[in-house]
Amino acid sequence: MTPPTGLRTLIRSLPTGLRTSIWSPPTGLRTLIRLPPTGLRTLIRLPPTGLRTLILLEFWFDWFVVSFYTLYFITLGFFIWYFVRLMFCRRDLRVRHNRVRVLVGSIDKFDTQIQNLFMMSEACLDPSPPERNNLAKPQSSQRDKSKLFICKDKIANSERQGFPQWKVAREMNSLFALNFSSKRNIIFFQPIGEFPSHILDFKVGGIPLLQFLCDFLKTFFHGMEVETQEEISVESLEVTSRYHKVTGKKQVLVTDVLTKLKKFLKHRFHYIVGMSWTDLYPSDDLNFVLGEASYKQRSAVFSFGRYEPQCYHDNKAYDDIVEVDGEILWKLIKVMTHEVCHTFGLAHCVFFECAMNESSSVKEAMSQPLFLCPICLRKLQHLCDFNIRTRYQSLLLICHHVQKYFPTKKMEASIVWLESCLQFLNNERSDTVAVDKV
Numbered sequence: 318m319t320p321p322t323g324l325r326t327l328i329r330s331l332p333t334g335l336r337t338s339i340w341s342p343p344t345g346l347r348t349l350i351r352l353p354p355t356g357l358r359t360l361i362r363l364p365p366t367g368l369r370t371l372i373l374l375e376f377w378f379d380w381f382v383v384s385f386y387t388l389y390f391i392t393l394g395f396f397i398w399y400f401v402r403l404m405f406c407r408r409d410l411r412v413r414h415n416r417v418r419v420l421v422g423s424i425d426k427f428d429t430q431i432q433n434l435f436m437m438s439e440a441c442l443d444p445s446p447p448e449r450n451n452l453a454k455p456q457s458s459q460r461d462k463s464k465l466f467i468c469k470d471k472i473a474n475s476e477r478q479g480f481p482q483w484k485v486a487r488e489m490n491s492l493f494a495l496n497f498s499s500k501r502n503i504i505f506f507q508p509i510g511e512f513p514s515h516i517l518d519f520k521v522g523g524i525p526l527l528q529f530l531c532d533f534l535k536t537f538f539h540g541m542e543v544e545t546q547e548e549i550s551v552e553s554l555e556v557t558s559r560y561h562k563v564t565g566k567k568q569v570l571v572t573d574v575l576t577k578l579k580k581f582l583k584h585r586f587h588y589i590v591g592m593s594w595t596d597l598y599p600s601d602d603l604n605f606v607l608g609e610a611s612y613k614q615r616s617a618v619f620s621f622g623r624y625e626p627q628c629y630h631d632n633k634a635y636d637d638i639v640e641v642d643g644e645i646l647w648k649l650i651k652v653m654t655h656e657v658c659h660t661f662g663l664a665h666c667v668f669f670e671c672a673m674n675e676s677s678s679v680k681e682a683m684s685q686p687l688f689l690c691p692i693c694l695r696k697l698q699h700l701c702d703f704n705i706r707t708r709y710q711s712l713l714l715i716c717h718h719v720q721k722y723f724p725t726k727k728m729e730a731s732i733v734w735l736e737s738c739l740q741f742l743n744n745e746r747s748d749t750v751a752v753d754k755v
């Protein structure tokens with residue numbers, strides 16, 4: 318800024334020392350002007366701790382507010398979605414879904430016909446409101462509604478394992494397992510011999526018996542990998558054995574076999590099923606067992622030992638199986654799939670006539686169906702994540718293959734059942750009421 322002319326003249330007329338002092342203030346004064354004292358600067362740059370804390374608090378408070386509102390909007394969105402769903406979903410259907418939830422969990426992710434299939438589990442629920450949750454007394458009129466699945470007469474509350482109970486048990490079981498390296502479910506098929514040559518040479522339409530059983534496992538547990546292991550001898554397992562006092566045949570202690578089989582497993586997603594030529598017994602006071610499985614050890618074993626009818630009739634000679642026929646093939650498939658299901662934690666089914674029913678004799682075991690009821694199917698579907706239609710189609714193909722070479726009435730009935738089931742699932746026009754018309 319230029320001083321006014323009068324002032325300039327006045328300054329110029331001043332002596333040199335004074336002019337200099339006006340233009341250049343002394344060092345102390347300049348320092349003071351340029352640099353405010355340390356205390357003041359500190360005060361300007363850094364507000365006192367209390368003030369800073371206040372600023373920080375405000376920052377966190379802002380975060381809290383943002384998080385709170387985010388949560389609030391998510392919750393609000395959920396409720397809006399829920400109410401919209403309630404408005405557009407049929408009330409009677411909703412009530413029915415909630416009723417069967419105790420048996421098959423949530424089935425909303427499936428298409429209508431699959432949902433209808435699972436809704437058939439409703440047949441074992443008492444429809445009268447005061448006893449809505451009482452599974453002990455299913456009404457016969459309700460049971461007759463589904464021809465695909467036949468409800469059991471007596472359903473004990475203490476023994477029932479619906480889908481939710483099975484799922485919780487599985488999750489609790491794997492709660493502390495920290496092995497995340499692989500989640501591939503593999504079933505190892507382990508022949509425990511030595512098998513006679515006529516068993517090893519037996520073919521189901523060109524497929525060797527062991528290979529066929531493996532294929533059946535792959536089809537039944539659709540989506541799971543199945544690997545056949547090299548045959549091992551029963552002696553190499555070093556298990557407790559005895560000679561049956563009536564048949565005079567060698568038997569091995571089944572619990573020992575399960576423990577030994579478990580040692581072949583390296584991973585918690587691996588399961589093993591042994592097929593033994595030798596007869597099995599569960600304990601000293603019991604005669605025999607067709608097969609047994611352990612959920613904890615993820616292993617199962619079933620045996621050929623009791624498949625020759627002569628083996629369990631006291632007044633006949635006790636010969637080994639000389640040839641495999643359709644009946645024996647059926648028994649093998651039936652016991653094998655039942656035992657493998659146990660290794661996945663499926664308990665005995667008390668709801669329907671089902672492949673997972675408990676049996677106390679060979680005759681009883683063989684009178685039970687080959688396939689699973691909707692409740693047991695829901696568990697297996699959750700585990701294997703298969704497409705239910707594709708699985709039934711594959712099962713139909715393999716059953717037709719068996720029936721072509723070794724026809725039996727049981728296999729024929731299974732084929733008819735599979736066809737009815739597929740027909741029901743492919744009936745696009747049906748709505749939920751179709752359950753009552755099947």
Ligand SMILES: [Zn+2]
Pocket residue numbers: 655659665673674675676
């Ligand atoms: Zn069982």
Ligand SMILES: [Zn+2]
Pocket residue numbers: 666667668669670671672673689690691692693694
């Ligand atoms: Zn069942």
